[in-house]
Amino acid sequence: MALHPTVTSFIVEMMRLEETDAVRAATTTEKFADGATMVNRSLTTTAEDPRQSEEGETLKAVERICQKFESGGKPHKFPPPQAAIHVLLVDVRTLFNGGDEWARVHVGLGGEYVPHGFHRRYFKGKLVSGVFSPRTTLRGAAEARERLHFIGFVNEKSYEEGAFGPAVQFIANPHLFKTVNEARAALAARPLGEPNILNAPAPKVAGHLLKLADALSNLTVGEAAELGRLMKARWKIPTLSSPED
Numbered sequence: 001m002a003l004h005p006t007v008t009s010f011i012v013e014m015m016r017l018e019e020t021d022a023v024r025a026a027t028t029t030e031k032f033a034d035g036a037t038m039v040n041r042s043l044t045t046t047a048e049d050p051r052q053s054e055e056g057e058t059l060k061a062v063e064r065i066c067q068k069f070e071s072g073g074k075p076h077k078f079p080p081p082q083a084a085i086h087v088l089l090v091d092v093r094t095l096f097n098g099g100d101e102w103a104r105v106h107v108g109l110g111g112e113y114v115p116h117g118f119h120r121r122y123f124k125g126k127l128v129s130g131v132f133s134p135r136t137t138l139r140g141a142a143e144a145r146e147r148l149h150f151i152g153f154v155n156e157k158s159y160e161e162g163a164f165g166p167a168v169q170f171i172a173n174p175h176l177f178k179t180v181n182e183a184r185a186a187l188a189a190r191p192l193g194e195p196n197i198l199n200a201p202a203p204k205v206a207g208h209l210l211k212l213a214d215a216l217s218n219l220t221v222g223e224a225a226e227l228g229r230l231m232k233a234r235w236k237i238p239t240l241s242s243p244e245d
Contacts, residue, residue: 009083009084009085010084010085010086010087010189010190011078011079011084011085011086011087012087012088012089013068013077013078013087013088013089014088014089014090014091015064015065015068015088015089015090015091016090016091016094017061017064017090017091017092017094017095018094053123054096054121055121055122055123055128056123057095057096058103058106058107058121058123058128059121059123059128061092061095061107062107062128062129062130062131062136062138063138065088065090065107065131065144065151066131066136066138066139066140066141066144067138067139067140068088068140068144069140069141069143069144069147069148070139070140070143075143075146075147076140076143077147078143078147078148079147080146080147081146081147081149081176085149085150085186085187086147086148086149086150087148087149087150087151087152087170088148088150088151088152089152089154089168090151090152090153090154091154092104092153092154092155093154093155093156093157095107098155098157099153099155100119101169101198102114102116102119103119104153104169104171104198105130105171105198105199106119106120106121106128106130107130107131107151107153107171108130108131108132108151108153108171108198108199109130109131109132109133109171109174109199110127110128110129110130110132110133110135110136111127111128111129111130112127112129112133113130113199130171131144131145131148131151131171132144132145132148132151132171132173132174132175144173145173145175146175148173148176149172149173149176149177149186150170150171150172150173150186150187150197151170151171152168152169152170153168153169153170153171154167154168155167155169156168165193166193166196168195168196169196169197169198170187170195170196170197170198171197171198171199172186172197172199172200174199177200180199180200180201183197183199183200184197184200184202
C-alpha cells in the first residue's frame, strides 16, 4: 500500500498496557515487622501457568494492541492511509517494567526480527509473531498492518519537561514503507525531536567527524576566517577576485 506523497498531519491514538491477571497472579508481597515491604514477581518459561511468563506477556501485548483495530468485525480507530500518518502510542511501563528495545521489536515485528536467540520468545513451542507480522492472525492484526504507520512504545518515568520525546521508541510498519528513508521522512515533522525508529535508525556519524564538529563549534571568528583561507588554498577554490582561467 503506497503512502500518500504529501504528508500534512498526524492521527495519534494512545493506549496503556495495564497489568495482566497473569502478572498479578505471579506477584507476591511480603511485609516485615519493621514496616518494609518486598514485592517479588516471577515470570518464568517453566511456570505452571504458561501465561505467567515473558513469552505469555509478549503474546498478550501483541493481542491487546491488535484488538484496538477491530470492533464488531469492522476496522476500528484508524481510517485507510491517505495524507495523514497514523501513530499508536503504547504506554509500556507495566510490560517488563518498561522492557528493552528487543521486547519492543518482538511485539512490533515478531521474533524473527530479534537477532539474538536469548531475546526471542516462544509460546507453546511457537515463535511469538508481532503486530506487523503477516504470521499474526489475531483479531485486528490485518487492520493494523493495513492502517497503522507506527507503533510508539512509551516508557516515560521521569515526568520532567522535555522527557516524553526521548522516551518513545518507534517501530515502522514495513507494509507501508518501502525504505528506511521513507519511514524517517514520515516522522520528520514530529514536534518531539529526532525520532528513534528501531527498524529505521538514523545513519551513524563517524566519531572523528563528531570530534571535528565539536572543535569547529568552538572556533573564534578570526580562527574561522583563517581556516576558511586555508581550506580555499587546499581545495583551490576560486574567489571573486581571482577567477579561474
